[in-house]
Amino acid sequence: MADKKPLVKEFTKGLIAENPVLRLVLGTCPTLAVSTSVMGALGMGAAASIVLICSNIVISALRKIIPGKVRIPAYIVIIASFVTIVQMLVKAFVPEIDESLGVYLPLIVVNCIILGRAEAFAGKNSVIASAFDGMGMGVGFTAALLAMAFIRELIGTGAINGTQIFPADFSMLIFILPPGGFFVFGMLIAVANKLAEKKGKPKAELHGCESCPMAASCSLINSGESCDVKEATVK
């Protein structure tokens, strides 16, 4: 059914309406960690997007072959393979990006955006639609990362990628330290919520369990024990 939708829509939904970071609240770890500099954010966004598009295409192409019961391990192997390829390419051609991303580059494997899209979209839709979905989500992720990195680097150091915008004496170092990451992310989500509210859409919430790739095997859902953020915000 989703195949009938225009492909442009699969692409654009990832940019704003379903922005993976600000609306779906996925992939928070890399978002907070690598948004201290615009270059790092760009590298992370590009690397994750490439993995996302490739894994979406392959998973969607194999969706009829992979048995339902072992689909999560199968997805993880496919994603990990692409992450390894990207890791080797980055190490070979842009070592400075590899240095600034450090451990977060191999950790793209466990980025919930990628496994989440595999489970929610690529496993059910055609190859071309999945490719466009991957592109949209990748660009949306990169855009959100860049927005955060821009704010943090500008306020934190007074410069963007080495170009001084205002004197460093007036910068607030805390913005590029970890607390600044949480704060800027919170503010961006608040703004995104406000914009969504105007359009009558629900607030961004922590994905709780519905979109979590482990949902099927997770007993927390059945016990109703956790995934408590949602009920807290709805109340």
Added chain:
Amino acid sequence: MTMTKELMGILLTAILTENFLLSKFLGICPFLGVSKKLNTATGMSMAVIFVMLLSTAVTYPINKFILVPSGLAYLQTIVFILVIAALVQLVEIVLKKYIPSLYSALGIYLPLITTNCAVLGVVILNVDNGYNFAYSMINTLGAGLGFLVAMVMFAGVRERLESCDVPKFLQGLPITLVAASLTSISFLGFTGIVDGIFD
């Protein structure tokens, strides 16, 4: 003596100055997701410590005796994530069958941990830092304890937050992140403390 000193240094650094949640941002999903109640926060952290230690104990020999000698070090990411995923499944089955009391305490958190970046993160960091087995285990223990400390602290903050009058546009996730930011500031105070102790 120097060895003990170094081990203590690694342990304290991992708990305080390089806290996994508050300064490395690894494992943010459970940090924001299951930190609303103190008991769930503790249970989740215990499960994370358990899986982290087990994963390090298993992946270290695999890396050292199989991957590196065969020149397959580039397969680390794939092998580690598969080993962790398989291990978590195995632990779940074993606990369910043989230690039901432990399973009822930790079991429900186990599936969530497979794709938790804190577990894969600590394993990869140990390899990147070139730690030997003892250092790896201590670093892992420190990372896990740091996770526990941050989770428990943050659960306390969130319980207080429940009764606060939050401005409308900040309600929900934004105020949680601002609270996390403030919790993180308190950990900035530990900067340099480890070097200070051991100098």
